[in-house]
Amino acid sequence: MxxxxxxxxxxxxxxxxxxxxxxxxxxxxxxxxxxxxxxxxxxxxxxxxxxxxxxxxxxxxxxxxxxxxxxxxxxxxxxxxxxxxxxxxxxxxxxxxxxxxxxxxxxxxxxxxxxxxxxxxxxxxxxxxxxxxxxxxxxxxxxxxxxxxxxxLTAGVKAGAAGSLGADLATLLVKASAPRADDVFLDPFAGSGSIVRARIALPFARAIYSDLDVGEPNLQVPPEIRRDKRVKVLAEDALVLPSVPTGSVSSIVTDPPWGEYDELDTDFATFAERMLAGFDRVLDPRRGRVVLLLSRRAAAVTAGLWPGANLRLTRSHDLLVNGHPASAQIGGRPERAG
Ligand SMILES: C[S@@+](CC[C@H](N)C(=O)[O-])C[C@H]1O[C@@H](n2cnc3c(N)ncnc32)[C@H](O)[C@@H]1O
Known part of the structure; x- marks a missing residue:
């Protein structure tokens, strides 16, 4: 049809x-x-x-x-x-x-x-x-x-809160991670929580919502995330994630800072290298998957960094986020990422 x-x-x-x-x-x-x-x-x-x-x-x-x-x-x-x-x-x-x-x-x-x-x-x-x-x-x-x-056939998608990803893009990123019902999911730069919300709308085992700004007045953790006993809310540095055990996460879908507007206190390449090293530590060594949303410019930097974190970048899709050229990078552990 x-x-x-x-x-x-x-x-x-x-x-x-x-x-x-x-x-x-x-x-x-x-x-x-x-x-x-x-x-x-x-x-x-x-x-x-x-x-x-x-x-x-x-x-x-x-x-x-x-x-x-x-x-x-x-x-x-x-x-x-x-x-x-x-x-x-x-x-x-x-x-x-x-x-x-x-x-x-x-x-x-x-x-x-x-x-x-x-x-x-x-x-x-x-x-x-x-x-x-x-x-x-x-x-x-x-x-x-x-x-x-x-x-x-549809009633249409709901717009996201100002500054957040729309529910449509968050769902597309989650789908690109090939979600599984036994996933332990992590968004270490969760912000207003659109990606975590899209993820917990599908079957999952556990999820971690983390953002340095949790507890600050500018960031409200959505009530459905706070209420769900399977979701742990953390306010940890995504480059370190001290309370996330090594190899415990099966899937990361995230929208990190893009290194624009003075968001970072270091250059983007250094930040991205440390971020991916942190992901390498927390991800399951066999079946870990990653989806990253980045500006097109930031994506050109991260593309070369995946192998150093024992990850294979398998697909990259160009898209626009509020008119801004961006890329979704999709991959995971080399034996999973095919
Ligand atoms: C681009 S935003 C994510 C937006 C989110 N996807 C949404 O829909 O609201 C990046 C987020 O990363 C957080 N952040 C920046 N640096 C961080 C770090 N080192 N560790 C943890 N969170 C960080 C910021 O507070 C911000 O909420």
Missing amino acids: RYFAQFRAGLAELVLDSLRRDLTKVTVVSSDDSSLLFDTGSSPSKVGQLGYLKNAFSVLGTVPRSSLQRAAEQFADQILSTAVLRGLGRMSAFRTMVSVDGKLVGLPRPVKDRFESAIARATGARVSPRGGGAEFWLIGRRDLKSMLLCQR
Whole structure:
């Protein structure tokens, strides 16, 4: 079945990496910086549950690219004369939305009425402009030769707190670490906790949330992290982590300081070398995995440092974090990292 997904600009590589893990037989039909048209054998409900997509849709029909008005009229005809809306299950209400290159736009009233009355006739549902029922979207995209008639599957991702990673990116980083139910997880630069929250939303054994600023007024440990008895909260220097035993951690996913804005009292290369030496100590010598989010410039420095910490860097994805060029580096112990 064909699907269309929208995500935050700059996350395309990481999103595709996660889709390939989460869904079966993913084939990309077309993609750009913030959207993907793809086929998969997985069900709409499975695609709709992927929390890192801003919007996910099943594609019900296509018409050749033309004006919005013309496309809406063609879809109205298609809905009345073919089975495009059959088999969608029972629905009592719906609304329609029109999106062009990621922006919502309006249709002239008579065209919208015709489009909506075709859907109402085919589904037996009534129009509910405020939502609460099904959503049918007409989607146009600069890079697509067709316009799409879609049903929306997701409720959308929640934005993260100011200065924190969004929940979508945190989830993508966690997924890139190939999480396991028996993981002992560590984020040693946990900040507002977005990565730890994304990690504990999936099965895990134990987790460590550590940040030098724990206990300072500027850092509030999220209540769900404080409440969870399996999560240890520490205020330790990530370069030392004195209370984390050697070899006790199976997975680290973290967003360290990027060495910008005078964050560090040493040069970034020295900091990164000490950080990776600390990770080498606490990580399980056989199955330890690491995912690092860094600025593109910092990533160029750390790339050469993994082998010295007995780690292999297996994949690196370029992305944008709030418009800032960044990289996600993914790897682990050499025998695990393949
Ligand atoms: C880039 S931020 C992490 C942001 C986090 N991913 C979030 O979503 O909020 C880096 C964090 O590392 C912490 N930090 C900086 N140096 C540290 C060190 N040596 N040891 C532990 N934490 C440190 C800072 O307090 C800051 O919260």
